[in-house]
Amino acid sequence: xxxxxxxxxxxxxxxxxxxxxxxxxxxxxxxxxxxxxxxxxxxxxxxxxxxxxxxxxxxxxxxxxxxxxxxxxxxxxxxxxxxxxxxxxxxxxxxxxxxxxxxxxxxxxxxxxxxxxxxxxxxxxxxxxxxxxxxxxxxxxxxxxxxxxxxxxxxxxxxxxxxxxxxxxxxxxxxxxxxxxxxxxxxxxxxxxxxxxxxxxxxxxxxxxxxxxxxxxxxxxxxxxxxxxxxxxxxxxxxxxxxxxxxxxxxxxxxxxxxxxxxxxxxxxxxxxxxxxxxxxxxxxxxxxxxxxxxxxxxxxxxxxxxxxxxxxxxxxxxx
Numbered sequence: 348x349x350x351x352x353x354x355x356x357x358x359x360x361x362x363x364x365x366x367x368x369x370x371x372x373x374x375x376x377x378x379x380x381x382x383x384x385x386x387x388x389x390x391x392x393x394x395x396x397x398x399x400x401x402x403x404x405x406x407x408x409x410x411x412x413x414x415x416x417x418x419x420x421x422x423x424x425x426x427x428x429x430x431x432x433x434x435x436x437x438x439x440x441x442x443x444x445x446x447x448x449x450x451x452x453x454x455x456x457x458x459x460x461x462x463x464x465x466x467x468x469x470x471x472x473x474x475x476x477x478x479x480x481x482x483x484x485x486x487x488x489x490x491x492x493x494x495x496x497x498x499x500x501x502x503x504x505x506x507x508x509x510x511x512x513x514x515x516x517x518x519x520x521x522x523x524x525x526x527x528x529x530x531x532x533x534x535x536x537x538x539x540x541x542x543x544x545x546x547x548x549x550x551x552x553x554x555x556x557x558x559x560x561x562x563x564x565x566x567x568x569x570x571x572x573x574x575x576x577x578x579x580x581x582x583x584x585x586x587x588x589x590x591x592x593x594x595x596x597x598x599x600x601x602x603x604x605x606x607x608x609x610x611x612x613x614x615x616x617x618x619x620x621x622x623x624x625x626x627x628x629x630x631x632x633x634x635x636x637x638x639x640x641x642x643x644x645x646x647x648x649x650x651x652x653x654x655x656x657x658x659x660x661x662x663x664x665x666x667x
Contacts, residue, residue: 350398351460357394357431359441359468363566366461367476369425370449371519374542375551377478381558382446384575389568391430391444397460399425402450429464439567443468449520457520458527465533472500473528473535474565475521476558480544484603485586489557490541496525500534500565507564509536538562543603545596546586553579 365385367378385391403425410424427447434441443464450457465473483490495509525535538561540554556575563570590597 350401350456351395351463352398353395355394356467357392357433359431359433359443361438361440362443362465362468362470362472363440364443364445364465364468364470364473365476365562365566366445366447366473366521366524368447368449368520372449372477372479372521374478374480374540374544375547375549375554377540377542377551377554377558378476379446380550380552380555381476381562382444384555385559385568385570386430386444386446388570389432389442391432391442393428394431395429395464397427397447397457399427399448402452402457403448404451407451408448431468434567436567440471441468442566442568443470447520454520454523455527458524461524462527462531465528466531470533472504472565473525473533474562475525475535475537476540476562477521477537478540478542478554478558480547481541482545482603482606483541483543484600484607485543485546485553485583486600486604487607489554491538491557491561492541493536493538493561495537496529496535500536504534504565512537536565545599546589548586552582 365382367373367382369376369379373379408425410422412420412422415421425448428445430444430446432442432444445461445464447461464470481490493509494512496511498511499505500507500509521537525537528535538558540558540561542551542554552575556572556579559570559572559575590600
């Protein structure tokens with residue numbers, strides 16, 4: 348059975364493919380939630396998916412069960428879904444949005460299927476969204492870094508300057524997909540949101556918002572992030588409250604602020620053996636309790652059934 352399943356084949360032109368993967372490259376679920384937020388806002392239509400059977404260890408990435416609105420039991424498997432959006436404003440590019448879960452097996456086969464969709468949809472540019480844990484303060488603007496696989500992103504993007512990544516080390520599925528696209532001659536770019544590593548509560552709407560606002564320099568859409576801004580403010584207030592009696596963590600955040608203000612990019616992280624680690628665990632538990640008691644319990648603030656937690660090597664940003 349072919350794991351790539353089309354429900355229809357949209358006729359798209361000059362297409363930009365925007366992707367994000369739950370798991371290692373998705374700290375605080377910021378990247379996958381950016382794709383979902385955008386898909387909902389522009390009413391993108393699902394047209395294809397990758398069956399999970401061949402790609403996951405279901406002991407590690409377990410399916411989930413929940414109760415539906417009518418009391419029925421609903422079983423959810425890891426989802427890898429493609430959505431299409433037609434640009435009706437002039438001759439601007441169309442969009443394909445892909446939200447997946449980093450697989451355990453057959454990475455080359457998996458990336459080949461994503462390329463098959465790109466080829467079928469006339470994709471001319473691939474943009475990946477990711478999020479990593481970094482030593483950045485939550486009290487400053489969210490840091491977003493960008494890079495490209497090639498020196499040029501093609502016609503229409505000459506005004507944008509992207510550095511080529513110099514990272515070397517363990518990598519994730521994003522790099523495999525980008526390598527497949529680059530080998531086929533499709534330009535690729537990556538955007539990474541940096542999430543404070545001292546609090547890994549999810550979701551973090553501030554990082555999601557920053558990613559969406561950054562990528563608008565490429566995609567032909569004005570994104571209304573007011574809802575994310577409101578939720579980000581609530582998130583920051585809960586975090587500030589949680590930190591109010593945590594002297595060690597507060598001191599650490601102050602140090603990060605000083606580094607940020609001096610325009611240095613810190614890469615140190617707190618390890619499990621540090622004095623502040625127990626306080627961080629307590630802080631994360633506090634935030635989860637606060638989030639559970641909040642007034643705004645819409646779907647956008649509920650973890651996706653397919654989302655895996657970040658599993659990054661701290662201090663080593665993923666390959667882009």
